[in-house]
Amino acid sequence: MAYIPTGGRAGRRAAITALIVGALGLVACGKSKSGGAAKDVELLNVSYDPTRELWRDLNEKFIAAYEKESGTKVTIKQSHGGSSTQARAVIDGLEADVVTLASYLDTEAISKKGLIQPNWIDKLPSRSLPYTSTVIFVVRKGNPKAIKDWPDLIKPGVEVITPNPKTSGNGYLSFFSAWGSVVLRGGSRDDAITYVTQLYKQVPVLDSGARGATTTFVQKKIGDVHLAWENEAHLEVREAKGELELVYPPISIRAEPHVAIVDGNVDRKDTRKAAEAYLKFAYTDEGQEIAAKHFYRPSNEAILKKHAATFPELRLFAITEIAKDFPDAHKQFIGEGGVFDTIYSPKK
């Protein structure tokens, strides 16, 4: 292109040079991206918030074990967030090799979009559950309000902290537990509605997530009892150094954080072998011990027994005992127009 210096402005020359350099830079960027198709395998584990430390531990042990066994070097990336948000991300193209989400609902949602094969739940031992969890109570030192069981929560003057069932897994599991504690001990549906209505009247703050609720309870010292994930509750009590205590109610829900391989992604990325080995590693004795260490109930009975001091026995009911299945429970109780919505309706 003809360039005519008008007035001898060096600035123009500089600007044009900058443009050319910029263009070359763009090309170089593209080039550098294309390289690096190395032999190593990279896995992405998409999970929910509280499992970060658990999987970090598992990853470390697995990487060493897998390299020794197969000679392949694996790197594992972790992604954590709200469980449904994470499921949505995988549906929308986050290239997860495995998902280890908080509830059946979320894994099933991915499966419905065809990324996970329909019979995924039977592909791994114990219904794809290397560990389970539940919802228990955390109370202040000395348990001043004498909270032992679900009915104690609706005693006058007791403030309950639990996250919003609409936006949090901890939130809806608390709700299901409360519901189950009535109907599975002989209460009618109306009794249950009365109970949860009263219960949520005594919730001063509905935090959007489990961690927010913990902050409210621990740091801001609001509320008398916190309905928390079992593993979170243990951590919370340990962190508080004697200020808080655990209370195990006689009955609670069995929380089932299923794990699954995302078939659509592993086949594309050719990582199935490593991904399968990765999830199976969680079922090994070593993996189960790590789960117990992080306060998740191992699915291996023997190892669970070994840690009986950490995991007292209580009646853990399955979601199928209070509803047809998980999606049904969610729709009935939490979804738009469900039981939870009627609690706050001003007409009542």
Next chain:
Amino acid sequence: MASVNRRVLPGFSLTLGYTVFYLGVLVLLPITAVFIKASSLSLHEFLGAVWTERARAAYLLTFGTSFLAAVANVVLGGLIAWVLTRYTFPGKRILDSLVDLPLALPTAVGGLIYASLYVENGWIGRYLVPLGIRGAYTRLGIVLVLIFVGLPFVVRTVQPVLEDLDPEAEEASSSLGATRWQTFTHVILPTLYPALITGFALAFARSIGEYGSVVFISGNMPFKTEIAPILIVARLEEFAYGEATAIAVVLLAISFSMLLVVNLLESWSRRHDR
């Protein structure tokens, strides 16, 4: 005057073309996607998603608190801008710099901190709660955090205009015998209207969509302290994209018509001013 400009001043087609292009790609295209998604619902479903009793309460709360916060911001922001441009005092530069901080802090951090400040054992709450003023988990809390989020907008829109204000007009006014107050209301304030309106609109619009900070301080009680964006998130958690976008469309439509009105007002007041 304007049509003269187009013949004399260069760059009209270049800048307008680029503006429309960039706007189209980055803003209009995505927003169209939302509308298309929302229109996948039938009218009945759409109404069912956006016009429930609970949703109405949420809209009312969102717009009410946003409005209050924006009004407070106009007053407080105007005051701060005035002090910053007109007076010299020790620490002025620091004050000036501090104004932008709410933008830089992620809103979620803002909400978190505000909630912890205004609870009973917080730095501020310990003085206010005994007086019966509860800043956390109430509507007051929402307004407070929205003021925090919106403050820089007003200050930074008003400040440049105040700085460019012609000092001779004030001088003329005072030499003609006007009191300081008269000068302020008759000479200074009218020139500030467009900037104040802009600041108001920005703070207001910003507040309507605000989610990150509000969830931490509002308590999220349906019918009491539940804002509209929480409804969107709740629907997303159920994988109901259509319903979520439907609520988003309603919010968008309302705030866009608001902005349009404000812009008309602004251009009217500018014409009026000239």
Next chain:
Amino acid sequence: MTVETAEVRDAPRTRAATMKIRRAQQDPAWLRWSLTGLAAFVVGVLIVIPVLNVFAGALAEGAGVYWKNLVDDPDTLHAVGLTLTVVPIAVTANVIFGVAAAWAIARFSFPGRTFLTALIDLPFSVSPVVAGLMFVLIFGLQGYFGAFLRRDGYAIMPYLVAAVLVLLLAVAYFVFRPSHPRARRGLWKTPPLALAVAGATVFALLVLGQQAFEVWPANKSLKIIFATPGLVLATAFVTFPFVARELIPVMNAVGADEELAALSLGASGWQMFWHVTVPNVKWGLVYGIILCNARAMGEFGAVYVVSGHIAGETDTMPLRIEKLFQEYNMPGSFAVASVLTLLAILTLIVKRKLEDRIPQSEEGRRTGAHP
């Protein structure tokens, strides 16, 4: 540094005139001090205390832990790096847009101008969560372009880059074209031909280059969301109006008189822009950039939706703060928050330095505009 800019600006005036104007602008001392006190109080309660709270939280376990929280965690370091990559790109794009939009809107009247102005504000009123969702709806696997991008996304890269380069060339062409018809020779005389030639060349080079060297891998997915491009898009969307919004009122207030004068004195469009327009609107521009930059750094909601939260890969600083918070690492989380705050303060220092360096044409403009 201790001298206030206002005084520097007023220095060339004669002492008497300055005094007179100053007196007219002077408020009584009691009013001055009470207003200043009130402003300081408002800023103190609304901003200073919360920010102090951040630092108190960050330093709760001592300066050593604070430092370790920042530098010993590779994920945190990566988050800082990512934010410092994403933000400048988004801000630059919005500055170019802002200047163009302000010029078109403040200097010309055309049908739909008010509507266009309102459209520019639109991203403000979009909830950040929805803003992120929009890009997911478009680029997500279930979205409109998702399947294509996943199948062979890179196939479009040569065309995309070519389009961007041609656009840049077109802008450069008009910017550098001599303003006097006499000085135009060769291709400078025929814009359509020149652009067609340049466009064809760039296009051919890139497409042939792709065929020969495979610059972009074929049959590979192009990640937009859950990768850096998505973060840039979301950030740019959320901070879209800032620069334009700040510039339009200032450009309106300044008026076109001086630009017209410069043109009549024979300046080229580029000269006029650089020597008259930019100095005149520098305050608005600087504020716009500061606002845009600050907001971009702190953006959470929209980025949260498009990031995918891969630790050490797609976590920006605000997301990292949330992560650390979720990990029960309050001091760590507040430490990152305090870095963001410090970065904001750093931007403000840069702004100060800039103000000192831009030639003080304020004085000339004032006297020029009001003879």
